[in-house]
Amino acid sequence: MKKTRLFKPALLSLAVSSAMLTGQAYSQETSAAEQAEDVEVIAVKGIRGSLIRAQAVKMDNSSIVEAISAEDIGKLPDSSIAESLARLPGMAGERVGGRTSGISVRGFKEDFTGTSLNGRELIGIGDNRGVEYDLYPAEIMTGATIYKTTDASLLVQGIGGTVDLQTVRPLAAQETLTLTGVLEQGGNDSDNPEFDNNGHRYALSFVEKFADDKIGIALAIASTESPRNERKYGVWGYGENNGALLPSGLDSQAISRVLERDTISGIFQWRPNDDLDIVVDILDIDYSDSGVIRGFIEPFELDAASLNGSGANSTGTQINSNPVLRTDPAQKDGELSTYGLNLTYHLNDSWSVELDVADSESTKRDLRGESYSGLARNGAAIADADQRTRDFIMSPDGITFTDSNGLGAFADPTMLQLAGPQPWGGGMASLADQFATDALRADGENYNYINAQDGFLNYADFEEELTTMRLETFGLVDWGMVTKVNVGVAYSDRFKSKDNKGFFATASSYPDSQAIPADYLYNGLTDLTWAGMGYVVAYDGFAPYNDGEYTLNDAGLLEPDRLGDTYEINEEVTTLFAKFDFETEVGDFFVTGNIGAQYVQTDQSSTGYIGIVGSNFKVCDADNDGAIDADCLIDIEEDYSHFLPSFNLSVEVAENRYVRFAASKTISRARIDQMKASGFVKFDQNINLIAIPNNQEAVDEYGSPWSKFQGNPRLRPLEANNFDLSFENYFENEGYLSLALFYKDLVNWTRDGNQTIDFTNDVTNEGANYFIPGFHDRTVGADGLVGPDGTTYAAGTYLTPPDTGTFSFFEDGLTGSVKGAEMTAQVPLSMLADSLEGFGLAGSATFIDAELDDGTPIAGQSDRVYSLTAYYEMNGFEIRFAATKRSEYFTYERGGSNKIEEATRSAITQVDGQISYDFEGSGIEYLEGLRISLQGSNLTDEEEETRDENGLVTLRREFGPSYLLNFNYSFY
Template sequence: MTQFKPNLIKAALISSGVAFGAMPAMAQDADKDQVDESMVEVIQVSGIRGSLQRAQAIKMDNTSIVEALSAEDIGKLPDTSIAESLARLPGVSGERRNGRTSGISVRGFNENYVGTTLNGRELLGMGDNRGVEFDLYPTEIISNILVYKTPEAGMTTQNIGGSIDLQTVKPLTAEQTMTFNGTYEKNKEDSLNPDFDNDGHRLSFNMVDQFADDTLGVALTIATMESPRQEQQFRGWGYADANPENAAEGVTVPEGTKVLGGHDSFARSAMMKRDSFATVIQWAPDDRLNVQFDGLYIDFSEDDARRGLEEGGAEWGTGAYTITGVENGLVTSGYYDGFYSVIRNDVRRQEADLKTFGLNVEYILNDNWTANADISTGSVDKLITDVESYSGVGRAGTDNRPITARSWTMTDTGVMYADHPTMGSVDLTDPSLIRLAGPQAWGAPIIGSDAQDGFVNNPEFEETLTTMRFDMEGYVDWGIFTGVEAGVIYADREKAKDNNGAYLTAPSYPGDDAIPDVLGVVPLDFVGIDGILAYDSLGLYNSGYYDATAAELVQADRLGDTYIVEEKLTTLYGKLDIDTEYEGIFIRGNVGVQVVRADQQSFGFSTSLNQAGMVNATEVSGGTDYTDVLPTLNLSAEIADNQFVRLGMAKVLSRPRMDDLRPNTQVTFSFNDNQILSDDIDNGPWGGSSGNPELKPYESNQIDLAYENYFADTGYVAVSFFFKDIKNWHRDNAVLSDFSDDYIPSLHQTSDGQAPVLFEGQKTKPLDGYEGFVRGWEIQGSLPGEMLHDALEGFGMFASATFLDGYAEAAPGTSETRIPGLSEENYSMTVFYENAGFEVRLAATKRTDYLTETRGLSLALSDATNQGGTFVDAQIGYDFSESGIESLEGLRVTLQAQNLTDEEDVQTAGTDSRQVTLHQSYGANYLLGFNYSF
């Protein structure tokens, strides 16, 4: 069996279009650069095994501990999403959001603690914070993905979780090709909403070519996508203490028993649209100069309708209920004697565009030294328009409205309703009964207590990032050190959020009216309800049908969450490459240090409500500057042929969340005269919440140790252990604060004009300085079938298991110690067969429960527990280049099935898995695709 050697590794990298400038620098000389062409045929360049070979070559060649993923062909990752592909790598797990794998956790830290780059440059996300939503980036532009688990000094995205580098092709070293991809997509479930389709498509064009005597290379990708999703969703408001007095005869309700407080359940349909344009232009007029321009533009939009019911439950919404069943501290069944159901027609549109451009100039000064200059700029604009529209049996206060009464049973998917044992049901699909008006007495001081017939959340995000970098690297002969690299990097980042919102009132107020343009009926049988009427609330809002009243007039959390954060980073770094031999063992690696100077400023508002419930706002600002020193060490020892022991040690940091850096304060003040005149801080009038513009980064000292044994060109086993000693975690704290600057004499006084006795109170804000740890084991392997038996030629398997534990100290008075994104157990396995043009693949991933975030009031993010799950995908295809049919050469056809077992997403209140607060079911997704290469 031919083993990997450095020249074969290099051949694999060249065949995949990866230039060595994209990898950590390593010593090279003319002899090492020579590739034995007689052995190049060992490295496959297409198909599943070709992808594994290239990824394994990258992994072997790196001195850091990395995971690698290589496209099977130009424009063809093995999955339809970058996030799905990443989720199969060891130590990496995916998080589904609204039916798509979008978030990524690396070694127990979600994407907010993971750096992401495109060709080595930091990449902006389209979310609320720093984390990248990986499903929004087209797979067609990617050639390789590297997950760095240990950092190097030249990387500007060192993060506690790790760093992910998305790499495009290098057109001067990639194969000439012209490729078309097309996919038809369909969800197993019929469209749940009458105005949405249940099928979509993906189309892309990829081209790589060289011109001007191979001195000019161009890679071009154009991709468009329309992808549907269907979802059945139960969302519980939470679980309150059950009232024993409401127990039916013969039923005992022990103290502390919990009962569902209410629900809003929806049938959701969505369509995500994405148009992408990417180009790489590489110019190398001679052996010394290499110039590369990268450009990426993504135009993204998603429409989704969530139509269903919002209904009060026991304790929250109605006290008229009877408990008929209790089990282990949870009310499992009962019935409500009545409430006025709110029919919700909520429609959301998200629109975003991302632009990123980069220019790199590399010049070889002489045989030993190279200078490199790089400049890049990126921007993201995102707008969310989320319309809630309420209807029901008539406006609140209307006489003789029919009451909805139901019995209920708790299940592992949430609640299941049925008819009340004695009262009749109300037909919520009857157009003659249902009126466009709020059936609950919801409102605000400026519109009236019963005038809220809907609401629109309309936040807008803008973010820019400009980076300039200059570095030099050279080859030296300093004992064990064979290379040196040093540079300076300047990054200027700004993120702004304008948290708009408005109350919506129908023109019929104070009366009600029939629903205009009923679209049909949306079934809610998954919670035991026949259905509700559907109509286009977004269309009504956009047409000016509703009267809109700005929420910032009466909601302190609007301007209280409107901010600008500016961040300027100056980084100096130096790195020495190590290449030596000790008692016959070859050792490579690097040692280096970064010195990072940070200057952060933010601008926002301090808000409070006056006695009439109106907002008072004043501008505020804050910030700080500081310096961090980050040393790194990576060593890789080849203890036997193709067997490596790797060691990594580093101090790393993740920058604070952008929303935590806002200076905004939302001040609460009690207008109770006794509290105003109290000298007891615990009973004083002041309170509030705020961001913290002086937060320092999350910090960790970490050590990594790995053993890797590469026994075949697609076969290896590896075991890794890592420990991250967290030194500066962030937690929300209630801290004693001085509110003197927030005092407004005309507002904060007693009824007879007396000023407060005290100006101190409790304010909740994020603070740093908390400690903790995360540690884990990773076991992974890849096995070609022919190593077991010749009859298994073409079969293969790769699998991994990750075991984690860890915590960060809880804030005083709280109990939350979990790390966002950490699952204690993560598994991944892919089994495939590839022979004579046929390709079959079955893949599964599993993760246990973890801490995540969900959107609550005003679309604000709040903590939630996701129960994890097992996700199974399958793919079958045929490559006609193996068919012998000349006219079909270059054609590949695939059929994919995603989420074959229809795995649900489940979130719970705390750690009690029975207290379901969110249950989402999406159905399987099927894709029929073709790939044609010239």
């Protein structure tokens, strides 16, 4: 005899079936409510209530899932959904600018994890597919479900899993009017005088029902202003210098930014009768992250006679210091809008049909200016040049300075010059005539384009649009074991583009220099004493761009790799799916589950450019009209299909004890930046590379000045066969133990491809010849030259580069495997003694062994992730401390020239805490809707570090803790 059971923890909070499981059919909501009609509902609030509701979702799901839940809209305790997700078992947060933004699931970065909002695919405003989870304020969410295994009806998938964020459904929620106010203070004071460390958040959440509960409206409005003050230590790399490991160059900066985010979420639900349910929802997010990056960047020169020590531990003196004071104003602005319509109609008591359509759009401009200042324009004589020194201490934690001489001008705006102190203008070679001058440098040569770069304006524009449609039917059937059928079709149309732009900036004083104008200056100085670099002038880095002080030249026509990073991507995906739920008894064991499959047809294409320097030394502008030549345009299309089966099985081996097994094939579509059609041919102007002999043996040994790179629009999705086994023991309403084992057989992963090509006859581009006389050749100067192979070249020798070099691209075919185990415990300590009522622990440990066949790491993969939360809640008082730790991991991020760069992050432990009091049971009537909390994040001031193969810090970011004082008042 079959049994249909309503899991016991679900009875404690009927909101689970309506507020948390929003992706399920209305018939399920109604059925659950009818079964529980006569059950006494026990209202449990606060963290214990959240744990109970989340446990009910985990228990009452055919897939292996994790969940977070708020007791009501606006009641999640964190500033963004990202912080809540990062504490869940098998999850790990990645900080971007000090805030948890990225989330990896079972070691897979967010680009390889599907993200949905109420079951619909969600887009972000980033460079790739992954969603920036800190974009979504907690005030508009009621929870999230994380699917670690999939079923055929889960259309938004990823190899790591699926994160489904959830907003309220007003007819299934409690009516409320809640006002939230938060005061924020950063633990670090601002080192830049134009910023501070104070912020705030405000939110209004409203749920109301009308017309005999046939119409429901939910509205959430949230506004955030959040500061971030960062201290960054960086180097260009370390090298051996007289027996010591010392930096090649320095890059230390004081960074101040402010996040401003305004969000509106509106939901209209109309249920005119028992058969029809209509939901319309909108979400609009305006996002700005602006600030300044200010500090020193310079080459490092050692006074060899001053050196004491060796290896990574030494002391000494830096000489001939000529730093560039970089003032980089930054402005990132984005907007995301989503509109959706969901119609559910019950044909009869057993069958229903559902239509869901949605359109999402996002835009972003990520702009960063660079403004250079220093002691003088490069090439000019500087008084007492040999007296500009700094004493230093070098250790594995990097280099620090203890004293300096001759650098006091950096605190004096009347002495500091608005000009580039270093000769960085080589990228403007094609504009040599524009910067030709009779003025002489200190070395007797004429000033030229090399000396003409005083800044750079760097920005990228992103646009994305996603339209989705889904039509499906649900049927309750009696087909032997099969109890429910869900079949349907879905269609999605995605467009994403990137326009990578940049402009070289030259001050109007060129070839001379001038002091920084007084109207650019801020009151106060920037503090770099923490790096041993004293106080420096603070000025508005956008000012010389805005008032025309800088002359701008389009870098897109000068730098082939910038044009080669501009592209459009289009994807059309049609999915047919069918899922069959079953339940039966095998012996004394109650068995449930589902089996199904998806057939996925994909048409994808990309349009872009191949950036090539022409005979006029410009990129793709042979006729000098400022427009991109048509023969640089490239357009590539591809289509393919996948069959994705899935199987989930749950066996109740004893009361509230389950063994679950899942098997599936899943895909994650290739990274957007790897799918671009665009590419470029680049040439290193270093004469030592041009002097490499023209034979393959020499190129293999010494390299080549030539290189070519191109994306691949024909890339197939990343693909994995997944197997999961878990045991779950639910022993209390807020207590369980679980052990999950998983294995992912990676049958296709994107890998780096390399090919040697002839750059005078490129077989990959119709035999193109890239060599340009007068640009790619050199004549040896008066001092002669010794080539990399030891060949001596006399003055006047004419050199041409070798013909061959490397063509780099992306290709399919890499395989690998991921093996892992997750252990989770949620234990109310009242089990041990009545005196511990209200105390509890929730912890998890995830162990992962991942390996790609070529030895490369998987982005987002930490071998070890631990999480522990200790809490106490009783009579309205609540205290919670949470610690998460993840081991070292590989990732990628936005780098120079708006391109993606790889990075390795050191292990990190983050500790958060919260103490709160809910006045509902206080007996003070006018305070009964009030809840006050004090929250702190990154309480241990954890730094973010990257170290090289020698264990030396190459990048360190210090963000400091942050503190939030929260006032939450529910009027009803």
